[in-house]
Amino acid sequence: MRINLRSFAPLALLLALSPSALEAQELDAACVALGNGSVGAWAEQRMQGSLGTVDMKFALVSSRGTTWYEITAVNAQGASIIQLEVPGFPFRPDEVASAVTKTGATPAVIIPDAVLRQYQATAMSSPLSDLEAQCRTAEVVGTEDVTVTAGSFQTMHLRFPDNGSDVWVSPDVPFGIVRGVISGQGTLELLSFGSDATASIAETPLALPGGGE
Numbered sequence: 027m028r029i030n031l032r033s034f035a036p037l038a039l040l041l042a043l044s045p046s047a048l049e050a051q052e053l054d055a056a057c058v059a060l061g062n063g064s065v066g067a068w069a070e071q072r073m074q075g076s077l078g079t080v081d082m083k084f085a086l087v088s089s090r091g092t093t094w095y096e097i098t099a100v101n102a103q104g105a106s107i108i109q110l111e112v113p114g115f116p117f118r119p120d121e122v123a124s125a126v127t128k129t130g131a132t133p134a135v136i137i138p139d140a141v142l143r144q145y146q147a148t149a150m151s152s153p154l155s156d157l158e159a160q161c162r163t164a165e166v167v168g169t170e171d172v173t174v175t176a177g178s179f180q181t182m183h184l185r186f187p188d189n190g191s192d193v194w195v196s197p198d199v200p201f202g203i204v205r206g207v208i209s210g211q212g213t214l215e216l217l218s219f220g221s222d223a224t225a226s227i228a229e230t231p232l233a234l235p236g237g238g239e
Contacts, residue, residue, distance in 0.1 A: 055182065059195045060202035063115030065093060067200035068223035072175070075212020078102070084201055086115050089225035094126075098226055104130045107226050108137075115201070119146045126231045134231040163188060170194060172204050176216040179204050 068085035083098040087109075094109040095117065111123040125142050128134035167183035172194045181194035181204050190209035195202040199219050206214035 055197065059182065059197040059199075061116045062197060062199070063201050064221075066221045066223050067115075067219075068221075069200045069203070069219040070217040071203070072215050072217050073208075073212055074215075077212075081217065085223035085226075086112075086200075087223050087225040089227070090230070092123075094225065096223075096226060106130075107134075109225070109227055122146060126227060128227050128231075134227045134229050136231050136233045138234055167192075174205055174215045174217075176204070176218050181205070 063086050065086050065088050068083060070081060070083045073080045073082060078101060081100045083096075083100075085096045085098075087094050087096050089109075092111055093114060095112045095115060097108045097110075099106050107128045109126040110117075111125065113121055122142065122145075125137040125145075126134055127137055163186065165185045165187060167185050170181055170183045172179055172181045176199075179194075179196040179198060181196045184193050184195060186192070192207045193203055193214075194205040196204050199216060200221070203214065204216045208214060
């Protein structure tokens with residue numbers, strides 16, 4: 027079984043981003059919006075790019091005695107779930123204590139420590155890993171009304187000059203993002219959201235042979 031945690035890292039980190047500003051109040055509001063994630067919060071996003079369309083649900087859930095940031099990706103091949111054990115939201119990659127994955131109807135498994143550490147090292151080397159620093163690097167383009175599948179929102183338009191991405195954020199949405207144009211990946215659109223998320227992996231995950239827990 028091949029586990030590709032890296033493929034989930036860019037969006038997982040994007041949903042933990044924070045921007046920078048024209049004025050201090052705008053900066054603070056944008057940072058608060060993108061750090062808006064309490065246990066039970068969920069947001070479903072549709073990503074469209076060169077590799078096709080993927081619907082992704084991001085949620086913060088309580089399960090098995092701890093808190094998990096859960097990412098569910100659904101495409102034509104089916105659904106894949108990754109749970110990251112975190113202290114809360116937002117979080118840094120080095121704060122992920124463990125990870126679990128489940129694909130389709132196969133049993134959930136614990137991602138081996140070596141794979142998790144490799145993901146953490148790669149993610150920590152990215153400028154997206156430092157939320158406070160990222161919060162000071164984006165530009166606030168302005169306030170804009172945006173309509174997506176989930177509804178109409180008054181948003182703050184943020185531009186990240188380092189990677190050429192744009193996001194539109196609202197404090198009314200869990201994890202903040204209403205729309206995104208992500209450099210090298212495609213577009214992101216909010217489909218739905220709520221505050222009643224429960225864990226998608228209810229079973230006790232298995233440890234892979236030789237993988238450790």
